[in-house]
Each structure stands twice: as structure tokens, then as C-alpha cells.
Amino acid sequence: MATVETNLAPHAHVEEHEHHEPDSFWRKYIFSEDHKTIAKQYLISGIFWSIIGISMSVIFRLQLGFPDMELGFLKPILRGWINESNKLDPNFYLALVTMHGTIMVFFVLTAGLSGTFSNFLIPLQVGARDMASGFLNMLSYWFFFVASVLMFASLFLETGPAGGGWVIYPPLSALPQAHISSELGMTLWLASMALFIVSQLLGGINYITTVINLRTRGMSFSKLPLTIWAFFLTAVLGLISFPVLLSAALLLIFDRSFGTSFYLSEIYINGEALPNVGGSPILFQHLFWFLGHPEVYIVMLPALGITSEIIATNARKPIFGYRAMIASMMGIAFLAFIVWAHHMFVTGMNPFLGSIFMFLTLIIAVPSAVKAFNYITTLWRGNIRFTPGMLFSIGLVSFFISGGVTGLILGNSALDIQLHDTYFVVAHFHLVMGASSAFGLLAGVYHWFPKMFGRLMNEKLGYVHFWMTFIGIYCVFFPMHYIGIAGFPRRYYAFTSYDFTKNIFADMNSFISIAAIITFSAQFLFLFNFVYSLFRGKRSPQNPWKSNTLEWTAPINPGHGNWVGEIPAVYRWPYDYSKPGAKDDFIPQNVPYSQTPESNLPHENELIGLEKEIEAQNLNDQFKQPH
Amino acid sequence: MIYIVGLLAVIFLAMAAVVVSRMAAVVRNVGGTEDGDDSSYTGISNKINGAMFMVFLILGGIAATWSFMHSTQYFLPEASSPHGRRTDELFWISMAIVTFSAVLTNVILFYFSYRYQARKGYKAAYYPENHKLELIWTVVPAVVMAVMVFTGWRAWRDIMSEAPQGAQEIEIVGKQFNWIVRYPGVDDNKLGNYNYKLTDNNNEVGIDYSDEKAFDDFTSTTEMHIPVGKPIALKIRARDVLHSVFIPHMRVKMDAVPGMPTRFWFTADKTTEQMKNELNNQDFTYEIACTEVCGRGHFSMRVRLIVEDEDSWKKWCAEQKPLLTSFPEYASRIPANLKAKAAKYLPADAAAPSDSTTASTQQGGAAASVSLR
Ligand code: HEM
Ligand SMILES: [Cu+2]
Numbered sequence A: 001m002a003t004v005e006t007n008l009a010p011h012a013h014v015e016e017h018e019h020h021e022p023d024s025f026w027r028k029y030i031f032s033e034d035h036k037t038i039a040k041q042y043l044i045s046g047i048f049w050s051i052i053g054i055s056m057s058v059i060f061r062l063q064l065g066f067p068d069m070e071l072g073f074l075k076p077i078l079r080g081w082i083n084e085s086n087k088l089d090p091n092f093y094l095a096l097v098t099m100h101g102t103i104m105v106f107f108v109l110t111a112g113l114s115g116t117f118s119n120f121l122i123p124l125q126v127g128a129r130d131m132a133s134g135f136l137n138m139l140s141y142w143f144f145f146v147a148s149v150l151m152f153a154s155l156f157l158e159t160g161p162a163g164g165g166w167v168i169y170p171p172l173s174a175l176p177q178a179h180i181s182s183e184l185g186m187t188l189w190l191a192s193m194a195l196f197i198v199s200q201l202l203g204g205i206n207y208i209t210t211v212i213n214l215r216t217r218g219m220s221f222s223k224l225p226l227t228i229w230a231f232f233l234t235a236v237l238g239l240i241s242f243p244v245l246l247s248a249a250l251l252l253i254f255d256r257s258f259g260t261s262f263y264l265s266e267i268y269i270n271g272e273a274l275p276n277v278g279g280s281p282i283l284f285q286h287l288f289w290f291l292g293h294p295e296v297y298i299v300m301l302p303a304l305g306i307t308s309e310i311i312a313t314n315a316r317k318p319i320f321g322y323r324a325m326i327a328s329m330m331g332i333a334f335l336a337f338i339v340w341a342h343h344m345f346v347t348g349m350n351p352f353l354g355s356i357f358m359f360l361t362l363i364i365a366v367p368s369a370v371k372a373f374n375y376i377t378t379l380w381r382g383n384i385r386f387t388p389g390m391l392f393s394i395g396l397v398s399f400f401i402s403g404g405v406t407g408l409i410l411g412n413s414a415l416d417i418q419l420h421d422t423y424f425v426v427a428h429f430h431l432v433m434g435a436s437s438a439f440g441l442l443a444g445v446y447h448w449f450p451k452m453f454g455r456l457m458n459e460k461l462g463y464v465h466f467w468m469t470f471i472g473i474y475c476v477f478f479p480m481h482y483i484g485i486a487g488f489p490r491r492y493y494a495f496t497s498y499d500f501t502k503n504i505f506a507d508m509n510s511f512i513s514i515a516a517i518i519t520f521s522a523q524f525l526f527l528f529n530f531v532y533s534l535f536r537g538k539r540s541p542q543n544p545w546k547s548n549t550l551e552w553t554a555p556i557n558p559g560h561g562n563w564v565g566e567i568p569a570v571y572r573w574p575y576d577y578s579k580p581g582a583k584d585d586f587i588p589q590n591v592p593y594s595q596t597p598e599s600n601l602p603h604e605n606e607l608i609g610l611e612k613e614i615e616a617q618n619l620n621d622q623f624k625q626p627h
Numbered sequence B: 001m002i003y004i005v006g007l008l009a010v011i012f013l014a015m016a017a018v019v020v021s022r023m024a025a026v027v028r029n030v031g032g033t034e035d036g037d038d039s040s041y042t043g044i045s046n047k048i049n050g051a052m053f054m055v056f057l058i059l060g061g062i063a064a065t066w067s068f069m070h071s072t073q074y075f076l077p078e079a080s081s082p083h084g085r086r087t088d089e090l091f092w093i094s095m096a097i098v099t100f101s102a103v104l105t106n107v108i109l110f111y112f113s114y115r116y117q118a119r120k121g122y123k124a125a126y127y128p129e130n131h132k133l134e135l136i137w138t139v140v141p142a143v144v145m146a147v148m149v150f151t152g153w154r155a156w157r158d159i160m161s162e163a164p165q166g167a168q169e170i171e172i173v174g175k176q177f178n179w180i181v182r183y184p185g186v187d188d189n190k191l192g193n194y195n196y197k198l199t200d201n202n203n204e205v206g207i208d209y210s211d212e213k214a215f216d217d218f219t220s221t222t223e224m225h226i227p228v229g230k231p232i233a234l235k236i237r238a239r240d241v242l243h244s245v246f247i248p249h250m251r252v253k254m255d256a257v258p259g260m261p262t263r264f265w266f267t268a269d270k271t272t273e274q275m276k277n278e279l280n281n282q283d284f285t286y287e288i289a290c291t292e293v294c295g296r297g298h299f300s301m302r303v304r305l306i307v308e309d310e311d312s313w314k315k316w317c318a319e320q321k322p323l324l325t326s327f328p329e330y331a332s333r334i335p336a337n338l339k340a341k342a343a344k345y346l347p348a349d350a351a352a353p354s355d356s357t358t359a360s361t362q363q364g365g366a367a368a369s370v371s372l373r
């Protein structure tokens, strides 16, 4: 496995470890326990799902933007869902919206983003051979895979996939007689999500344990890159909130199949009064949003962590306010659990509770604002290299701001009365969560592609991809604010039934749809670039971005175990960029202060004495533990 | 419209093509020189990207301003309820504050990106923290938000308060896929009890005729009439799945939840006629929509809302027939001691109908709307 350069660690006495190297094709690429392979599996799955998820949005955007369009050409794919007059079936419209939301939020931006980068970066950046449990990690992916298969299968059902919105509120989702999609499609949705949650929990436990137990010598929490902080807190969020969704889903399964009444009460449907009494649909909403709100941060935090790392590296400056960044992430992670009911202001929930949740919600805006300011200040007086990763990170900050500020409006319960469930909400969350985290994902791929595959992606294509996507996304979601202010409700198949929506914004809706199609097409540039660079990309040097974090000290194509020989020790924080006095504009984490007297700050000179201690620390090397 | 769209598409594509060709040219022209230089990123690509941020900022700013001005004509007109005007005002103030902050921060973000792009021989500043600065930008947003929340909270508290004495009660019930409005009747002006098990095809909201308050209740599925200037207390229910009452012009929205009645009170202070004149649109009508996804017909659960002066409202109410009068067979559900009181709503010859009629009504209910889901 020692194919390329040895690492930079000072104590590189190469010692081939006799570890059971998984050699067969199956163990190496399919049922692999290597975190890097699992990360790639997550990445490929995420890309696959994003193509499906975004294609769905393009189909329903066709319906919204061009209500008179003949959709006969989609018949080969959608078959019965295009009716005799070549129109999209309204039931299927709802199914598309639902699957789009579910896929984008859970499969792309939770599994695809956090799954890829937590897996890939945690061991590499904390200096570990692998995850705490490679086996659980493998299980985590395969649970996700089975969940994916079930969800995918549900697309081909006669009765269609789930269709009550990604929030699947009962009773609509509980009663097959209420909607065609609440038949087998909903069953598969629930089964798939249950497996997905198991996958998330297995993954989360692993991330947390690895960060806590397997940091290399000297890697104290105060020296962790912000990416790791973000993945760590994300995993904590997921570990606490996903089980609640699991119970919500289980109770819904009971209501659907075993005649219980957790969410059902006093229902008369299809000429029949159901016997269920005493349940509460609101209970489901509380349970759902107890996950649902943290979920938006589960999606956001990894993207923000990735951005912190990429912005600092490419501005050649320390991230501004490292401690404030950690504090605000902790603040967000904590507050994320006590704001869920801001999604429920007008559900008939006690208005006093609404007041409480309004105050809590607006508090969470403060740490978010701090993060944005810190990113901007990091750019100030930097020496910015616009790598594609950097461009996407700057784009992320812009979306995070533009989408975030409208959260202050929606979090204000009095204003939410009018705006709830209108396109204003769609605009808000797509910018702040959808587009931002998608940009985090893309930024991460561009930035760590060399570490994943040993080759560089084409930068020029990356630039074109960025500008088309960045402009396109603003063109898609910015005008949705206007449509929302005009009162257009979301999840509407058509806007022809009401005077207040009829005949207005038709051209705006067409514009949005065209912008969406162009934005979608631009992603094929990325796909092409990805596949092309995989095989034909320029070979990457060991540390292409001149970055400080540990993963760039590993060989270009790290084998199982990541470092050849000993794992490097860590002596400094990861953001020593452009340090005055230093000859280079970066000093990797594994360079001891004793080697950089010219750039040490006074208090850092005192740390030189501790270096011996760090080196003497337990190696914490998984491969050297007695099995 | 199709032309505008086509035009936009062409412009967009042209823009994309220009970008692509530019980039291709850049690749060709400077590919050689840049290769040696690309780790310092001071080449032309970096300059283009930096400049693009400024271009984006300026063009984006113009596009945003223009599109906003163009769109205001389609925004809902000023609210027709006092609480709505209050939230409208708060909305636009908050919107001004957040737009200002978003624009400011975006401008700084893009300007810094442009201004501090990599230059040859330049080294970035080592500037890891500044507690004073951090304190300022934690406290300032916190204070601004506190003010916004406080004003919002006061409005919320007032809007969600108990309906004032003398408010007119009206019930609105959501079902797949229309709203049913029930009035308390002209005689007692009190809504009678209901029980979902009594629902059938004619008694759509499950009125319970063992309660005498129910005798004069009447329903409507196409129109809701309300008096101007009088507080209206909506009592909101759902029959099957979640729905949500949305009266855009009144800034009213509240979910309808099966098994959990909800409410919302408001006062309409402009009649439909007034609005017609104000908007110069003789076809204007207030509308009620559904904003909680409820199935296939979610996008078309329209009910017209007619706001009129109290006299014509009373007149309209008096013209409506109590449900009991339309379907005298329900008289069989009236307990013996109340039969006398109900007599006035029943046709003179209506003896208590046989049970079989009732049964057939329910049958009818069972058969209906199965195909609609
Ligand atoms: C080109 C990209 C995208 C387009 C054009 C798009 C468009 C839309 C539109 C128009 C809706 C509302 C449909 C309706 O209410 O009838 C919607 C819903 C939604 N989208 Fe997207 N979207 C895109 C990408 C994303 C991404 C990246 C995410 C990830 C967070 C996302 C998450 C959602 C969610 C959660 C919903 C709500 C689904 C529901 O109502 O149940 N979308 N999308
Ligand atoms: Cu939330």
C-alpha cells in the first residue's frame, strides 16, 4: 500500500503493519469497512438521489410554470400519471412534491452530505486509522442502501409513492381512503425512513465515538478543525432527534395497520365514521418537528463546517473567531431542540406556547448571524484564491444570509399567520437550507476530490458550473418571495381556482421554471467533470490547497489505515495561515512550535515545552491495539 | 406571455453560452502561463471570478429592484381587517430591516471577495479574533431582533386573544374537498351541538338534533356571508384530514384539525362592494382557500366570502332555510320533549319519518365521493 510519498510526520519510521487487509473485490469496494470507501459510497448514492430528486422538481416546475403544456412526452417515464389530455395527474403532482422533499432533505443532504464528509474527514482530520467501528459504519451504509431501495421501489407502485408532503401529516398519511398515495406508497415510505433512521443512528454513534476517543496525540478539542466540530455536533443532534421521528413513524404505522388511535380522532370519511377517538394529529406534528427542526441544522451544520475550512484555506487567513464559531455552533445545536413549534404557529396550538417559541426562535438567529459575520471577516484582508470550492463556499454564505433573514419574519408568529404554507416559506427554506447545504456539498466535493481520488477536478468547468448554479438558484428562489407575499399557497397543483392567484405571476412562474431547468442542466457540467476527472483528471500533489489539516499529510491515495507508519501528532490549531514571520503562508497542524521559532507568538513559545509530553502520549492507534 | 418566456429563455441561454465561450477562451489563451502559476491563483481566472462577484452584485441588485417594483402590483391589497393592517405594517417594517441587513452583508461579502482576491507577493493578514467586534455584532442583532419580536409578540397576543363579547359565531368545516359553513340560525343565534358520528350526506357537519340550539342552524357550501365591522368568531373544524382556513385579504389563517376544534376571530371592515370600487374591479370577491395539503383537490377548495352591511347580511341569513327544514327526516332524531319546539322548522305535514329514510340517507353518504380521493 505504500505507493506514494511517505507522510510528513517527523517520526516516519515506516513500519508495515500486518493488518488483515480486505482484499477481495467485495470486501474492498462493496462491503468495505474502510471509512474512505464508505464515504465514496455515500457520495455516489447522494449524487444518484440528487439527480432523481431534482428531476422531480423539474417535472412539477413544468406543471407550475407552463400549466397548458402538453406533457405527453413524459408518458414513457410517467406512464399512467399523465392522463388522457396529456396533463400531469394532480395526485401525482403531490407525490412528486413529497418525494422531492423527502429525497432532497434526507437522502441527499443528510446521507449524501453528512454521510460523505463525516465519514471521509473525521478519521483523516482527527488523525485516526478509521472509524471507531468499521463494521457498524458499513452497516450504516447498507441500512441506508436498503432504505434507498425501498424508497426507489415505491416510485414504481401502481398507487404511486407517498404524497402527503414530506412532513406526512396524518390523518392524510394514515388513511388509505384519504389519498391514493397513502396506500402502499406510504407503507414503503415509513419502512424506508425507519431503516434510514437506523442508518443515521449507527453512523452518528460512530462519528461521536471516533471524535471523542480516537483523536491523535495532541489533537485536543480546542485544536479540532471546525469541520470536525460541525460533524460532531451534527451527529449529536441526529442521535437525539432521529429516535423521536422513529417513534412518530412507529405510532403512525400502528395507526395505519393495527387500528390504534394515536393521531386519529372523530373522522368521517368516504361516507363512514371511523371508530377512532382521542388521538391527536397535533401530537404527530410535535414529534415530527422535534426531529424536523434539528434536521435543518443536521443539514446545515456540516455545510457550514466545510465552508469554514474552505474559506480559511483559500482566503489564506485564520478563520475569524474560531472560538465564537464553536460557541455559536453549540448554541445552535442546543437551541435547535427548543424551537420546533415555530412550524406550528397556526395549527391551533395554544397561542401562549406560540409566544414562547417565537422568542426562542429569534434567539437562534443570533448565533447564525455571528457565523455569517465571521465568514465575512475572514475574507477581509485575505489573499483569496477562487478555487471552485471557495466559490461555492462564498455562494453558500450569500444564500445563508439571504435565506436566513426571512427566517426572522417567519419566526414572528404574528407575521407567520399570513405567510405560513405560502411560497414565501418555500423561498426561505430553499435558500437557507436547500441551496446553502447543496453548495456545502458541492464545495466539499471540489475541495476534497483530490484527497478522495488523487486527482484534481477541472477548475474552469468548476467556475462555469458555479456561476450558472449560483445565478440560477437566485433566479429560481428569489422571485418565490414575491409569489408568497401575494399569498400563493404551496403544494398547489394549479393556481386557476382562485381569483387572487388566477392570471397573475404566470410569466414569473414560467421564468422560475426555465431558470430551474437551466440550473438543473448546469449540474451535468459537474457530473461530467466528476466522472472525467475521476479517470483523466490531473494528478494531485499531496497538499494541493496548501492546507493545514491532517488529511493532507496522508499519502495521496491513502490506503486502509490512512497513514503509513505512525499517525502524526498535532501541536497547533488548524488555522495558522499567513502567520507573520513564517516563510510559507501556511503551517500544518503537525509542525511543532519548536520548528517555527520565527513565527511563534509569545504564548506559543511556552508550548514548546509540552511537545515532549504530546509525543509521549498514548498512540491511540487502532491497528496497534491487541485484538 | 409565451413570448416573454421565450425571450427570457433565449437571453438566459445566450448568457450561458457567453460564459462558456469566455471560459473556453480563457482556458486556451492562458492555459500555458497559468499552469506554472496556478498555485498562487493570481492569474486571469482568479481576476474574472473576482470581478464576476461585482458584476453579479450590480446586475443582481438591479434585477432584484426591478422585479420587486414590477411585482408589487400583484401583492394583495391592503388588508381588510384591522389586525391584518397591523401585521402588514409590521411585515413591511421587518422586511425593510432584514432586506437592509441582507443587502448590506451581501454587498460586503461580494466586495471583500473582489477586493481581497489573491495578489502577487501579498500575504493575508493574520487576524484571528477581535472580541470587541464580536461582542458588537452579537449584541446589535440581538437588540434589533428583540424589538422585532416584542412588537410581533404584542400583535400576536392581541390577535389570538379571546373573541370580544358579542362576536358573531360562525362555524367552518373542512372536508375533502370543500368548506362547509354553518350559521347559528336567525332565531337563537347559537350553534347547536354536533357529533361526527351523525354525519351523513345531507347532514354534512354532523348536527346533533337532540340539542334545540341546532334546529335553526343552516349551512352553505359556496358562500360565506359576514357583516362588516362586527367581530367574527370562526369556529374551525375538519371532518376527515387536516385543512387550513386561509382568507388572504383578511390575513386569517388557522388549521382545521379533526378531533380538535380551533378558532380565529377577526373583523372585516371593508365590504365587498367597497373593495370593488377601491380596486376598480367589479369582479372582485373575497375568497377562502385551503393551505394544508389535504389530497387531490387541495388546490381548489374555494368558498366566496361576502362582506356586507349588517342589514343585508341579516336579510341573507333570513332567506336561508334551516337544514332541518330542507331535510325534515332528521326530525326523528329530536327527543320527544323538544318535538314541539322543532315543529316550526318542519313542514306542517311532516310526521316523524320512518327510520328507513334515515338509513337510506346514510347509504347515500357512504356511496358519495369514494371516487374523489
Ligand atoms: C433546482 C432545484 C430545486 C427546485 C426547482 C425546487 C423547487 C421546489 C418547489 C417549487 C417546491 C414547492 C412545491 C409545492 O409546494 O407545490 C419544492 C418543495 C420542496 N423542496 Fe425543492 N426545489 C429544488 C431543490 C431542493 C433542495 C436542494 C432541497 C433540499 C432541502 C429541497 C427541498 C424541498 C422541500 C423539503 C420541499 C417541501 C416538500 C413538501 O412540500 O412536502 N428542494 N421544491
Ligand atoms: Cu424549524
Ligand SMILES: [Cu+2]
Binding pocket: B242, B243, B244, B290, B291, B292, B293, B294, B295, B297, B298, B299, B301
Ligand atoms: Cu387542503
